[in-house]
Structures are given as structure tokens and as C-alpha cells.
Amino acid sequence: MSTHWTTVVCIKRDNVVAMASDGQVTLGNYVIKHGAEKIRRLADGKVLVGFAGAVSDALSLLQRLEGKLQEYSGNLRRAAVELAKLWRTDKVLRLLEAQIIATDGEDCLLISGNGDLLEPDGGILAVGSGAPYAMAAGRALLQETDLSAEDIARKSLEIAAELCIYTNKNIKVEVIKK
Numbered sequence: 434m435s436t437h438w439t440t441v442v443c444i445k446r447d448n449v450v451a452m453a454s455d456g457q458v459t460l461g462n463y464v465i466k467h468g469a470e471k472i473r474r475l476a477d478g479k480v481l482v483g484f485a486g487a488v489s490d491a492l493s494l495l496q497r498l499e500g501k502l503q504e505y506s507g508n509l510r511r512a513a514v515e516l517a518k519l520w521r522t523d524k525v526l527r528l529l530e531a532q533i534i535a536t537d538g539e540d541c542l543l544i545s546g547n548g549d550l551l552e553p554d555g556g557i558l559a560v561g562s563g564a565p566y567a568m569a570a571g572r573a574l575l576q577e578t579d580l581s582a583e584d585i586a587r588k589s590l591e592i593a594a595e596l597c598i599y600t601n602k603n604i605k606v607e608v609i610k611k
Contacts, residue, residue, distance in 0.1 A: 439471055440563030440593045440600040441483035443534045443541050444571055445556035446582040448611045450536045452481045453586035455563070455594060456603035458488070464601075472607050476502045479537055480509055481607050485561030486531030494520065494531055498544075509537040513544050521548035532560040538611035559589075563597035583608050 441454040454471035457464055472483045473495055480502060484491035497519065501512035513535060520529070533544045543551040543558050551558075557575060559567040570592035574585040587606050594600045 438485040438561040438599060439469075440559065440561040440567050440590060440597060441471055441485055441534055442559040442564075442567040442571055442586055442589045442593070443481075443483065443536055443557065444575065444582045444586045444589070445536070445541055446575065446585065448538075449582040449608060450481070450538050450541060450611075451582040451586040451606055451608045452483050452534065452536065453590045453604055453606040454483050455590055455600045456605065457599060457601035459599050467601060468603050470605065472605060474607070475499045475535075476507045476509075476537075479507060479609075481536050481609055483534045483560070484531055485564075487529070490529035491531035491533065494529060494533060494544075498533065498535065507537075509535060509540050509542065513540075513542045513550055517544050517548055517550040520544070520546050534558050534560055536609060538609035559593075561600070563590075563593035563600035566593035566596045566600075 443452045452472050456468040458466035458469045498516050501515045505511040535542050557571045567589040571589040590604045594602045
């Protein structure tokens, strides 16, 4: 039975970064949970992390990222580089199926098991099955409105939920202000 992903979007506008996720967990062709929490705060609340993919895999990676954040005194960029290197080279970690978006309010980074460590142009990142829809909506809203980062993140997820069957409208938003 295949597990389908979710949608997590991260929007940076001015000195605010908002991360939003839906709550749907799908296994095969049915929904098994509507209100899953897919955003976590790490490093004493200073780093927001959202994940898509196999939950146990993602939680294992978040635990490792938390350790790297401690090891590198909360430096997200350095911790993310080290996690990406470890994820790509470790035989067991390489098999994990998840993607992570992390932000400390300044850096917004996508980390994947392919060794990817990406920082977006334009202040928007998204992962999961609804990512293309959330990215397109977020980009349009960033360019064409004066909405806050939080409002854009929420609206982007609402639009993705209308288009992606693996994304619902049970949306949670977390914010970091710098």
C-alpha cells in the first residue's frame, strides 16, 4: 500500500516567515487522519520545520536535525548542510522517504535525501503532493497582493487543497518574526 504525501508551504515576506501544512494522512486510497501535525519547532522554538513523506522517516530526520542544531549552536544553514551530507551518504538514512523545509526566519531551506539543500528565489518553498499548486498560488499572491506571509501561506494551502486529493483544508500555520 502506498503512502501519499501532504502539502507544506513556507512563505517569506518582509521580516516574517510563515509555514503552513494541511492535516491529511492518506494510506493507499483512503484517508486515515485529518488533523496530523506536520510542522514542529526545534532549537527552543527558533527553527520551524515542516515535513512531507513517511512520518516515521521524517521524525527520525527531525531528530537528527535537532542534534545538528545543538552541535552547531543553532546555526540552521550549517546544521542543514551536515544533515544533507549524512542523509545522502548513510546507507540506512538514504532509504528514508521524506522531505524537510526548515527556517529560522532568515534562511528557508529544503533538505532531501538526494543530498539536495536548496534555498529558493522569491521567498517561497513547498513540499509534498500539493507543492506545485501551493507554490503557484503563493508566488501569485506574493507578487500581486499585499497579504501577510501568514495569510499567503494559509491561502496557498487552501488553493492546493482544492486541486490535490492528498491535501485537506485542516490547515495549521506557524510564524517566525525576525
